[in-house]
Amino acid sequence: MARARLPRRGFLKAAAVGAAAATASGFPAPAISQGLQRWKMATAWPKNFPGLGTGARRIADAITRMSGGRIEVKLFAGGELVPAFEVFDAVRQGTAEVGHTAAAYWTGKNKSFAFFAVVPAGLIAQEHNAWMEYGGGQELWDEMYGAYGLKAFPAGNTGTQMGGWFNKEINGMADFDGLRMRIPGLAGEVINRAGGISVSVPGAEIMTSLQSGVVDAVEFAGPWTDLAFGLHKVAKYYYGPGFHEPGASLELMINAELWDSLDHELKAVVRHACASENQRILSEFTAGNAASLQALIHKHGITPRPFPDDVVSAMRAISNEVIAETAAEGDVNRRVWESWSKFRDQVTALAPFTEQGALNQRDM
Amino acid sequence: MARARLPRRGFLKAAAVGAAAATASGFPAPAISQGLQRWKMATAWPKNFPGLGTGARRIADAITRMSGGRIEVKLFAGGELVPAFEVFDAVRQGTAEVGHTAAAYWTGKNKSFAFFAVVPAGLIAQEHNAWMEYGGGQELWDEMYGAYGLKAFPAGNTGTQMGGWFNKEINGMADFDGLRMRIPGLAGEVINRAGGISVSVPGAEIMTSLQSGVVDAVEFAGPWTDLAFGLHKVAKYYYGPGFHEPGASLELMINAELWDSLDHELKAVVRHACASENQRILSEFTAGNAASLQALIHKHGITPRPFPDDVVSAMRAISNEVIAETAAEGDVNRRVWESWSKFRDQVTALAPFTEQGALNQRDM
Numbered sequence: 130m131a132r133a134r135l136p137r138r139g140f141l142k143a144a145a146v147g148a149a150a151a152t153a154s155g156f157p158a159p160a161i162s163q164g165l166q167r168w169k170m171a172t173a174w175p176k177n178f179p180g181l182g183t184g185a186r187r188i189a190d191a192i193t194r195m196s197g198g199r200i201e202v203k204l205f206a207g208g209e210l211v212p213a214f215e216v217f218d219a220v221r222q223g224t225a226e227v228g229h230t231a232a233a234y235w236t237g238k239n240k241s242f243a244f245f246a247v248v249p250a251g252l253i254a255q256e257h258n259a260w261m262e263y264g265g266g267q268e269l270w271d272e273m274y275g276a277y278g279l280k281a282f283p284a285g286n287t288g289t290q291m292g293g294w295f296n297k298e299i300n301g302m303a304d305f306d307g308l309r310m311r312i313p314g315l316a317g318e319v320i321n322r323a324g325g326i327s328v329s330v331p332g333a334e335i336m337t338s339l340q341s342g343v344v345d346a347v348e349f350a351g352p353w354t355d356l357a358f359g360l361h362k363v364a365k366y367y368y369g370p371g372f373h374e375p376g377a378s379l380e381l382m383i384n385a386e387l388w389d390s391l392d393h394e395l396k397a398v399v400r401h402a403c404a405s406e407n408q409r410i411l412s413e414f415t416a417g418n419a420a421s422l423q424a425l426i427h428k429h430g431i432t433p434r435p436f437p438d439d440v441v442s443a444m445r446a447i448s449n450e451v452i453a454e455t456a457a458e459g460d461v462n463r464r465v466w467e468s469w470s471k472f473r474d475q476v477t478a479l480a481p482f483t484e485q486g487a488l489n490q491r492d493m
Numbered sequence: 494m495a496r497a498r499l500p501r502r503g504f505l506k507a508a509a510v511g512a513a514a515a516t517a518s519g520f521p522a523p524a525i526s527q528g529l530q531r532w533k534m535a536t537a538w539p540k541n542f543p544g545l546g547t548g549a550r551r552i553a554d555a556i557t558r559m560s561g562g563r564i565e566v567k568l569f570a571g572g573e574l575v576p577a578f579e580v581f582d583a584v585r586q587g588t589a590e591v592g593h594t595a596a597a598y599w600t601g602k603n604k605s606f607a608f609f610a611v612v613p614a615g616l617i618a619q620e621h622n623a624w625m626e627y628g629g630g631q632e633l634w635d636e637m638y639g640a641y642g643l644k645a646f647p648a649g650n651t652g653t654q655m656g657g658w659f660n661k662e663i664n665g666m667a668d669f670d671g672l673r674m675r676i677p678g679l680a681g682e683v684i685n686r687a688g689g690i691s692v693s694v695p696g697a698e699i700m701t702s703l704q705s706g707v708v709d710a711v712e713f714a715g716p717w718t719d720l721a722f723g724l725h726k727v728a729k730y731y732y733g734p735g736f737h738e739p740g741a742s743l744e745l746m747i748n749a750e751l752w753d754s755l756d757h758e759l760k761a762v763v764r765h766a767c768a769s770e771n772q773r774i775l776s777e778f779t780a781g782n783a784a785s786l787q788a789l790i791h792k793h794g795i796t797p798r799p800f801p802d803d804v805v806s807a808m809r810a811i812s813n814e815v816i817a818e819t820a821a822e823g824d825v826n827r828r829v830w831e832s833w834s835k836f837r838d839q840v841t842a843l844a845p846f847t848e849q850g851a852l853n854q855r856d857m
Contacts, residue, residue, distance in 0.1 A: 194761040195559055253848050255619065255652070255779055258772060263780030288619070289847040351847070370850040397558040401769040408622060408772035415619055416627030418847065419839035433846055442857045475783040480852050482797055483653040483715070483782065484617050487739040488849035491841055493806045 168192075168202045171225035173213040173234065175332075176206040179354050179417060181379070184285045184410040185229040188381060191402035196395060202227070220382050221278050228382045229284060232270075233314050238277070240315070240455045241462040244469050245270045245281070247377040249316050249448030254286040254376035254411050255484065256476040261378075264472040269465050280388040282403040285379035285410030288418065291369035292436055293348030294339065294360045299368060299436060302443050311335060311347040316373035319447045339363045348373070352425055352433075353417030361425055367433045372444040379410065532556075532566045535589035537577040537598065539696075540570040543718050543781060545743070548649045548774040549593040552745060555766035560759060566591070584746050585642050592746045593648060596634075597678050602641070604679070604819045605826040608833050609634045609645070611741040613680050613812030618650040618740035618775050619848065620840040625742075628836040633829050644752040646767040649743035649774030652782065655733035656800055657712030658703065658724045663732060663800060666807050675699060675711040680737035683811045703727045712737070716789055716797075717781030725789055731797045736808040743774065 170189050174181035189202035205225070207213035216228040217235045233246035244251075245266065252260065260266040261283050274281050293312070297304065308325040317327030330338045330347070338344045340363040347364070348371060349355055361367070381403045391399070425431040436444075456466035480486070534553050538545035553566035569589070571577035580592040581599050597610035608615075609630065616624065624630040625647050638645050657676070661668065672689040681691030694702045694711070702708045704727045711728075712735060713719055725731070745767045755763070789795040800808075820830035844850070 191761060191765055194758055195765060197561065197758045250854075253851055255775060259776040259779035259783070262773060262776040289851040291846060352843075369846040370854070372854060375851040375854075376848075394558055394561045397555060401555055401559060401765045404770075404772060405765040405768035408768060409626060411619060412623040412626040415623035415840065415843075415847075416836075419623070419836070419843045422843050422846065423839060435845070435850060438857045441854050445854065445857070472780075472783070475787060476779065477855055479716075479779075479783045479786050480855070481799070482655060482733040482786065483779075484740075484848065485852035486734040486799060487617055487653040488844050488852070490614075490734070490736060490739075490805050490809065491844070493802045493809070 165198065166200045166226075168200055168226035169210060169224075170202050170204050171207075171210045171216045171219050171228045172205060173207045173216055173228075173230040176204075179357055180285070180287065180350075180410050180414045181229075182206065183413065184379070184406050187409065188229060188284060188402050188406050191405065192398055195398045195402065200395065200398075217277075217279070217382070220384050223384055223387075226384055226387055229379065230382065231377060231379050232281070233377065236314055239273065239462070240458060241273065241465045243315050243452075243455075244465050245273075245283075245378065245380065247374045248452045249319050249373040250445045250452070251375050252473060252476065253484075254288055254378070256473075256480075257286070257376050257378050258283060258407065259476065260469065260472045265468045266472075269461070269468060273461055273465070274382070275385060278385045279382050280385045281380045281382040282400060283378050283407045284381035284403040285406050286414075287350050287374070287377045287379075288411055288414045289370045289376055290350050290374040291348065291352065291355065291367065291433070292371035292373075293346050293368060294355070294364035295346040295366040295368060296339070296342075296364055297345065298366055299440060301437060302440055305440075308346060309344045311338060311344050312373065315451055316348075316371075316448075318451050319373065319444060322447050322451070323444065336360065336363060350377075351414060351418040352421035353414060356421040356425055356429075361429045361431050367425070367431050368436050369433055370435075372436070372441055372448060378407075529562065530564045530590075532564055532590035533574060533588075534566050534568050535571075535574045535580045535583050535592045536569060537571045537580055537592075537594040540568070543721055544649070544651065544714075544774050544778045545593075546570065547777065548743070548770050551773065552593060552648060552766050552770050555769065556762055559762045559766065564759065564762075581641075581643070581746070584748050587748055587751075590748055590751055593743065594746065595741060595743050596645070597741065600678055603637065603826070604822060605829045606637065607679050607816075607819070608829050609637075609647075609742065609744065611738045612816045613683050613737040614809045614816070615739050616837060616840065617848075618652055618742070620837075620844075621650070621740050621742055622647060622771065623840065624833060624836045629832045630836075633825070633832060637825055637829070638746070639749060642749045643746050644749045645744045645746040646764060647742050647771045648745035648767040649770050650778070651714050651738070651741045651743075652775055652778045653734045653740055654714050654738040655712065655716065655719065655731065655797070656735035656737075657710050657732060658719070658728035659710040659730040659732060660703070660706075660728050661709065662730055663804060665801060666804055669804075672710060673708045675702060675708050676737065679815055680712075680735075680812075682815050683737065683808060686811050686815070687808065700724065700727060714741075715778060715782040716785035717778060720785040720789055720793075725793045725795050731789070731795050732800050733797055734799075736800070736805055736812060742771075 172185045176182050189204045192200055192202045211219040216230045219225045220228040231246045232242045235242045306324040309328050310320050311330040312320055312327050320327045328344050335347050339347050456463045536549045540546050553568045556564055556566045575583040580594045583589045584592040595610045596606045599606045670688040673692050674684050674689055675694040676684055676691050684691045692708050699711050703711050820827045
C-alpha cells in the first residue's frame with residue numbers, strides 16, 4: 130500500500146537549535162549530531178487529569194530527562210495547542226511533533242484503528258500488549274498509521290472500564306430500548322443495534338447531560354475518574370464491568386518523518402518512555418480505581434453491580450458482529466481482523482489457566 | 494532502622510574509564526561528568542532463556558543504548574560470573590554492578606522479600622505493579638534492600654504460573670500426602686503443611702528428577718517454559734493455574750552506592766529500562782504461553798486441567814497462614830504485611846468489576 134508522503138515541512142531543521150555551536154567544540158559527533166530539539170506534545174486530556182494527563186506529563190518528562198536535554202518536550206492539554214480531536218492531524222502536519230491520545234478517537238478515518246486501542250468484547254490490557262508486541266499488532270499499526278505519515282506506540286492503558294451510570298435499573302435487553310447513552314466509537318454502534326441511542330457528549334458536559342436528562346446513561350472510565358467527575362451525585366445505578374472496553378490502550382504518536390530522523394539512542398529513549406508508561410498508567414488506574422471504589426461504596430452509598438448475564442451475552446454477540454464487519458473494509462482491515470481474532474482465540478483459551486483462573490480462585 | 498553501610502569498594506572509581514580525557518575536550522561538564530562506566534549484569538538465568546534471559550538481555554541493551562554509551566552493560570548468564578543464587582551478595586559486594594533475578598530467591602535472608610516477587614494466594618502482575626508503584630510497595634522494598642546496600646526495581650513478570658506436572662491425578666487434598674514436589678520458597682512450606690514434601694531441585698535437573706522418580710511432581714513456570722523443558726514427555730497430568738504464583742515479579746537490583754552516584758539522566762535511564770521490560774516480559778510470557786498451550790494440547794495430546802475447588806480453597810487457607818506469619822518477624826515485616834494485605838483487600842474487591850469480570854464475561 131502506497132504511503133501517503135506529506136511534503137517536507139522543514140520542522141526538523143527548525144527544531145535543531147545550537148547544533149552548529151556544539152559541533153565547533155570538537156567533542157565527538159554522535160553526542161551532539163542532532164543538537165537540541167524542542168517538541169510540542171499535543172494531548173486529548175485536561176492537564177493532570179487522573180491517569181491520562183498525569184501519564185502524558187510523565188512521558189514528556191521522561192523523554193526530556195533521558196535524552197540528556199537533546200530533546201525538550203513541552204506538554205499541551207487538550208485545546209491548548211489544538212482541540213483534543215484534532216491531535217492526529219496536528220501531528221501529521223507537524224503542528225505538534227508528538228501526541229498522547231487513543232487510537233479509538235480516529236475511527237472516523239479508519240474503523241480498524243479501534244483494534245489498536247480497544248474494541249467491544251476484546252482483550253484486557255495484558256493480552257492487548259502481548260498482541261501488540263508479540264502477536265503482530267505493532268507491525269499492522271505501523272502499516273496503517275504509516276499511510277498517514279505517523280508512527281505510534283502503546284503508551285498507557287486504563288484497564289477494564291465500568292459499564293456506566295444509569296438513571297434506571299437494567300434488568301434485561303428490553304431496558305436498552307430507546308435508552309439514550311453517552312458511549313463513543315464502536316460501542317456506540319453496539320448500543321444502537323441493541324435498540325438504544327448512542328449520543329456524543331464532550332467530556333466536559335458529561336455531568337450536566339446526565340443531570341438535565343439529555344441522556345439516560347453515561348460511561349466514562351472507572352471508579353477513579355467517575356468519582357472525580359462526581360457522577361455518583363447525578364445517577365443511582367452503577368454497572369460494571371462494561372462489555373465495551375475491557376482494556377483501553379492509549380497511544381503516543383509521532384510524526385513519521387521526525388521518527389525516521391532520530392538516531393538509535395533517541396529512538397530507544399522514546400520507545401522506552403512509552404513502554405514504561407504503558408504499564409505505569411495501568412498501575413495508576415488500578416490503584417486509583419481500587420481506592421475510589423471503596424470511597425463510592427462506603428462514603429457515598431453506591432452499590433456497584435454487574436449487568437445481568439443475558440445482557441452481557443447479547444451485547445457480546447452484537448459486539449462480535451460489529452467488530453467482524455471491519456474486516457470487509459479493505460485488505461489491511463482484513464489482515465488486522467485475522468491477526469487480532471486469532472490471537473484473541475489463543476489468549477481466551479489460555480486465560481482460565483492463568484490470570485482468569487488465579488482471580489477466580491479467590492472465590493473458592 | 495540503621496542502614497548496614499558496606500565499606501567503600503572503590504568500583505565506582507575503577508569503572509570510570511576515560512573521564513579525564515573527555516573532560517580535557519572542553520565540552521560542557523554534565524554530558525561527560527561520569528565518563529564511561531562498564532557494568533557487569535549478573536543474572537539467575539541461562540542466556541536467552543525464554544522471557545527471563547531474553548528480558549535481561551533487553552534491559553542490558555536498553556541501558557547501554559539510552560545512555561548514549563555512558564554506561565556499557567555486559568550480560569552474564571547464571572554461573573558465568575557468579576552462581577545464580579549468589580547474585581544478591583555479588584551486587585552488594587560490587588562483584589557485579591547490577592543483577593537480574595527475583596526477590597523470592599532471597600527469602601533465606603528475610604522471608605518478607607517474597608512480597609516483592611510473589612506470595613502464594615497473592616496478586617496478579619497488574620495488581621502487584623499497582624502496589625509497588627502506587628500502594629507503598631517500592632518504598633518498603635527500598636527500606637528492606639537498602640539495609641543490605643541494594644536498590645531494586647520491578648523488571649519483568651511471568652504472569653500467573655501453572656500448578657505443575659504430576660505423575661498421578663489430583664482428586665483431593667489426600668493426594669498430597671507424602672507427595673514429593675519440586676516447588677520453592679513459601680509455596681514449598683505450604684506443600685509441607687499440606688502433607689507433602691517440598692524438594693529443592695536446580696532448574697537444570699528438573700527433567701531428570703521427575704523422570705527418575707526423585708520427585709512425583711514439579712512446577713516451573715508456564716506452558717512456554719514447560720514445553721521448552723520438555724516436561725510433557727515425562728509427566729501426564731498438567732494442572733493449572735497454581736495457587737502459589739499468581740504473578741511472579743522479577744527484579745533488577747543495583748548496588749545502592751552506585752545508584753546514589755548516578756545523575757538524574759542515568760537514574761531515569763535505568764528506571765525506564767526496568768519499567769519498560771516489566772511490561773514487555775509479561776507480554777512475551779503471555780504470547781509464548783498462549784501459543785505453547787495450543788501446541789501442548791494439539792500436538793502433544795496434553796489436557797491441562799484445574800485443581801479441584803476444595804484443593805484450591807484448602808491450599809489458599811494454608812497459604813494465607815504462611816504469608817501472615819511473616820508479619821511477626823520484625824517491625825518492617827509487619828509493615829510490609831499490613832501495606833500489602835490492605836492493598837490486596839482493595840484490589841480483590843475491585844477485580845470483579847474490572848479484569849476478573851471482563852474475563853468471566855467470555856463464558857456467559
